[in-house]
Amino acid sequence: MSYPVEEYLQLETRRQFFTRMGKGLGGIALASMLGKNPLASAGETNPASLILPEGRGALGSPHFAPKAKRVIYLFMSGAPSQHDMFDYKPYMKLWHDKDLPEEIRGGQRLTGMTSGQARFPIAHSIYDFKQHGQSGAFVSELLPYTSQMVDDIAIIKSMWTEAINHDPAITYIQTGRQIPGLPSLGAWVSYGLGASNENLPTFVVLNSSWTGRQSAQALFSRLWGSGFLPSEHQGVAFQSMGDPVLYLSNPDGVGTHSRRIMLDGLEHLNQETYEEIGDPEVHARIAQYEMAFRMQASVPELTDMSGESKKTLELYGPDVEKPGTFAYNCLLARRMAERGVRFTQIFHRGWDQHGAIPQDLPNQCRDIDQASYALITDLKQRGLLEDTLVVWGGEFGRTIYCQGPLTSKTYGRDHHPRCFTMWMAGAGVKPGIVYGETDDFGYNITENPVHIRDLNATILHQLGIDHSRFSVKHQGLDQRLTGVEEAHVIKDLLKS
Known part of the structure; x- marks a missing residue:
């Protein structure tokens, strides 16, 4: 007999697990080591340079x-x-x-x-x-x-x-x-x-x-x-x-640095939860928090039409x-x-x-x-x-x-x-x-x-x-x- 939670756990492949774990703090740390600002506007570079290699699904x-x-x-x-x-x-x-x-x-x-x-x-x-x-x-x-x-x-x-x-x-x-x-x-x-x-x-x-x-x-x-x-x-x-996107902006009185500290703390708590119950949705939650953080820079650039020609x-x-x-x-x-x-x-x-x-x-x-x-x-x-x-x-x-x-x-x-x-x-x-x-x-x-x-x-x-x-x-x-x-x-x- 197969239980729903067992079927659901099968959705998380080894590839997905390590892909997700490569995001978040690791990505931020790597950007810092390379001297890059992870929140830099995408407008500072050609959009084509942001395209990632295939094989990530x-x-x-x-x-x-x-x-x-x-x-x-x-x-x-x-x-x-x-x-x-x-x-x-x-x-x-x-x-x-x-x-x-x-x-x-x-x-x-x-x-x-x-x-x-x-x-x-x-x-x-x-x-x-x-x-x-x-x-x-x-x-x-x-x-x-x-x-x-x-x-x-x-x-x-x-x-x-x-x-x-x-x-x-x-x-x-x-x-x-x-x-x-x-x-x-x-x-x-x-x-x-x-x-x-x-x-x-x-x-x-x-x-x-x-x-x-x-x-x-x-x-x-x-x-x-x-x-x-x-x-x-x-x-x-x-x-x-x-x-x-809803809740894209930081609340009043919360700066980017504070938001980053909060997300790091949430990731730590979510990781503990994952280790305890093994639910892949916890990793999905981590990925969504991290995406929201990165979108604070990428979405405003995306929706800024001022650079479009007449x-x-x-x-x-x-x-x-x-x-x-x-x-x-x-x-x-x-x-x-x-x-x-x-x-x-x-x-x-x-x-x-x-x-x-x-x-x-x-x-x-x-x-x-x-x-x-x-x-x-x-x-x-x-x-x-x-x-x-x-x-x-x-x-x-x-x-x-x-x-x-x-x-x-x-x-x-x-x-x-x-x-x-x-x-x-x-x-x-x-x-x-x-x-x-x-x-x-x-x-x-x-x-x-x-x-x-x-x-x-x-x-x-x-x-x-x-x-x-x-x-x-x-x-x-x-x-x-x-x-x-x-x-x-x-x-x-x-x-x-």
């Missing part, structure tokens, strides 16, 4: 040579309407306000919001679509900047999931299961590959303001949690007001100078990429348009369109796109039929998990392709289905991780991000 080293050193995940919480943005269905003009044929739905599950509707009237998009780039990808007028970068991204029109409601669906795509409590994708990456910069978190979360529908689905910290992995691998959520700021648009906006967070994500942050996730809420798409969706698109284009362009200009994987998308899609009344001025769409659109760029992803296809009604996938497990397997693959070999024993099972179900790396999306 539980895997020791990736399973194979990675294409990506880092990931920036742009998550549109609430489910963007693919019918009004990417998945052009001109045939639907002929079907506008006619009911969706039963044979197209095929008895598929409906939400409680439309299951009682007497009709399922098809709502053809009111937005103009045009083809762009070498690929001829269709993009709507809502995304004028995204349309300029279609040759740099791979558009996936055939994503699908089983989850039909927001919280289970977001939990599913973030953690691999619809039930809460499991490690998030960013936590798995942090655990497996470790830190790339000693002075910044391995996994950072940025929540953005939005201007569309103001009532939005809640985001819970478990979406970037570490689950059964050591807690040091959970995402660190930055704030847009006050200290970027040209760069103009690239991201006028919102870039407003902390907490999607544009500001995209520029911050690029700065994190330069400094070796392994996984950055930007959430943008407000995409749950059950009604009033003509009123709300344009605002949402304005929030993210120029900034997404600027991020890809900026990374590309700096040579960072070659090893930075950028992912854009939500938890599922929206229906071709209208929820509620369909009028000449407004319409809404319900949840649709059976097909939706995402895009990827950089780090070995084929640029300028459109992958997958849906039927004339945009209701079912007709070519190259991509399950969200396949997406996560592909993200791990680009980081040099074989998802089928990356597991942790928990509750008697070898737990994986991609679960026990079959998952495939989508090789057709990747350069050979």
Whole structure:
């Protein structure tokens, strides 16, 4: 019989133990011996010089040579309407306000919001679509900047999931299961590959303001949690007001030297506790205290945009100078990429348009369109796109039929998990392709289905991780991000 504490102790490998013990006092003492100030501003040196060697995570080293050193995940919480943005269905003009044929739905599950509707009237998009780039990808007028970068991204029109409601669906795509409590994708990456910069978190979360529908689905910290992995691998959520990270500043009357003495004392007490009970979470606590201490110097430098050129700021648009906006967070994500942050996730809420798409969706698109284009362009200009994987998308899609009344001025769409659109760029992803296809009604996938497990397997693959070999024993099972179900790396999306 295996007890939970025994399983948990297995999480701490010999490599992790000695890596952790090399931090803290030893690191401070070494910096002092070398005549360096451990709290020196990262701005005093090139960010690239702060990057640490690989092989610091539980895997020791990736399973194979990675294409990506880092990931920036742009998550549109609430489910963007693919019918009004990417998945052009001109045939639907002929079907506008006619009911969706039963044979197209095929008895598929409906939400409680439309299951009682007497009709399922098809709502053809009111937005103009045009083809762009070498690929001829269709993009709507809502995304004028995204349309300029279609040759740099791979558009996936055939994503699908089983989850039909927001919280289970977001939990599913973030953690691999619809039930809460499991490690998030960013936590798995942090655990497996470790830190790339000693002075910044391995996994950072940025929540953005939005201007569309103001009532939005809640985001819970478990979406970037570490689950059964050591807690040091959970995402660190930055704030847009006050200290970027909670409790980053010293309390009034407490100086840096006093803070250091306090942390040294805590480390001694925590080490005694570890020797007594052997709980690896104690070492996680030590690591988090030490990271917070180092972040007092590194985070203010990271968030200081004064050194960015006027040209760069103009690239991201006028919102870039407003902390907490999607544009500001995209520029911050690029700065994190330069400094070796392994996984950055930007959430943008407000995409749950059950009604009033003509009123709300344009605002949402304005929030993210120029900034997404600027991020890809900026990374590309700096040579960072070659090893930075950028992912854009939500938890599922929206229906071709209208929820509620369909009028000449407004319409809404319900949840649709059976097909939706995402895009990827950089780090070995084929640029300028459109992958997958849906039927004339945009209701079912007709070519190259991509399950969200396949997406996560592909993200791990680009980081040099074989998802089928990356597991942790928990509750008697070898737990994986991609679960026990079959998952495939989508090789057709990747350069050979």
